Amino acid sequence: MTKASSIRLDATASLLRLRMFAVVAEEGSLTRAAVHLDSDVAALSRQISALEQQCGTRLFNRTGRGVSLSEAGLRIYPQVQALLAEASLLEETIREQADVVRGSVTLVMMPSIAATLVGRVFTVLRDTHPDVHIKVMEGASGKVVEWLADGRADIGLLYRYKLPLPRGEEALASVDAHLVGPPGDRATANETVDFRALASVPLVLPSYPNGLRRELDTLARTAGIVLAPVLESESLALLKSLAMNHGLNVVLSVHAIEEELAAGKLQASRIVGPSVRSTISIAFGKAKSPGRAVELVSRSIRRLLTEVVHEPPLGNRPHEQSARS
Template structure:
């Protein structure tokens, strides 16, 4: 296994263009093409399809991608540990997070790591649940902080806290003036919520079916900012967790009531990629995230 060649392969995946990879490595495109041809010869098949726009992974390339990402990550970690100290957590830990849970949790985590583990670096990506799941699945990240809806943790998940769901209306809205509102009151309200595919949408559909609630989704948007502006200005409703609600309340005129009968519980989970192994740096970061769970 040629480490440098596979690093170039990964750069080509990320950039989608051999000419951009050549610029990144301060060389020319024919040189990068020769290196990719060498790699494909070793694999016994094409890794990329060349298109007018750049390069796209073949089925073989797609199959190898998560394994190569995992191998490169482990190799980098091993190199760091050999060069420095096997007793000291070192290296980059890649974390994916929902926008609503990133701050203050991860910004505080950085400060803690600077004090306790200065050789650990963080690489943080934000996205909605479906993106986080994909990044975990293909090995793009080591850890993810995301919502789960099953009260029992699975597949190594660590639940950090549980949260209620709130019906969000515009300021002065009669329905959301109370502290609590029955789930049945959501029936036929004009709703804005997240686009499919979405674990939240699946959970919401299931709970609506179980409780005889007719969902009237009139707008789909993954942006919480857009959702809450529509709620504030167009008299729609949405359903959010407390973290997203707190942030949205800072820039929009909204109010909210906790949904009960039944409560729509969500669990903030620290989840682990199925690829690779937990490096000392990952273990240290997981422990510190658990210690900071009260920030959620």
């Protein structure tokens, strides 16, 4: 039996390998651990093998379903966790002593929010904190929650249609949904459109499971109508293209299409009677406590999103043009 106290390691050379060991132990799979670590399976396997050679013992049992900790692995795992926690605390303390905020922050959000926000966040941080690196991932709300839970993302932004919000989420802003169509579209010619009109237009909606789709169908049942989309898609780029080039109608926040509104490529009417309102919420990855870079980016998001939502949306609708003339 190999005792944990008998294992001798060069801590400087092994800290990264120990983190890899901990992630593999938590994931129970080299493949999932490689995704978590943004590595490839072969390179991760080599590092684990090198760590086992350093330890002089096998740390994992390989099975057809993945890997599990060996007896020696089980003995050192709590100590490795404590060492990594101390190393993380030391790193954070050192960073707090420095004037420059550094670090990599992974944002995950739905495409309609990304279209509005990412460029603004990047511009602000490029000028004020160039050592903060931003990585952006897009996905539906289910993916956003999943990537936050497994530690692949530091900050997530979601649309929520029901209150109260899930535990750990913070409301940032509320936005109204709009019916969007091509220039000259009669359904979106006015500033507002009655919700019941959605039953009589060529509508493209996201497919289940999707928060907006559930909310629209719930409101439709209450209103006594049936929404029968001619197409289903969650791709923001495709939704815009279908509205611009094929005469179809989609339901979006106007801030997701501000460039197209300004260029006169789309027009939009706010849905009323009832309105379709969502809350944009922020949540944080659960794998670790937010560092200074994450806190900095989250502050920027809070400020910029509030500004965006309260800005009058850019537009080029017929009813706006007539009001100006």
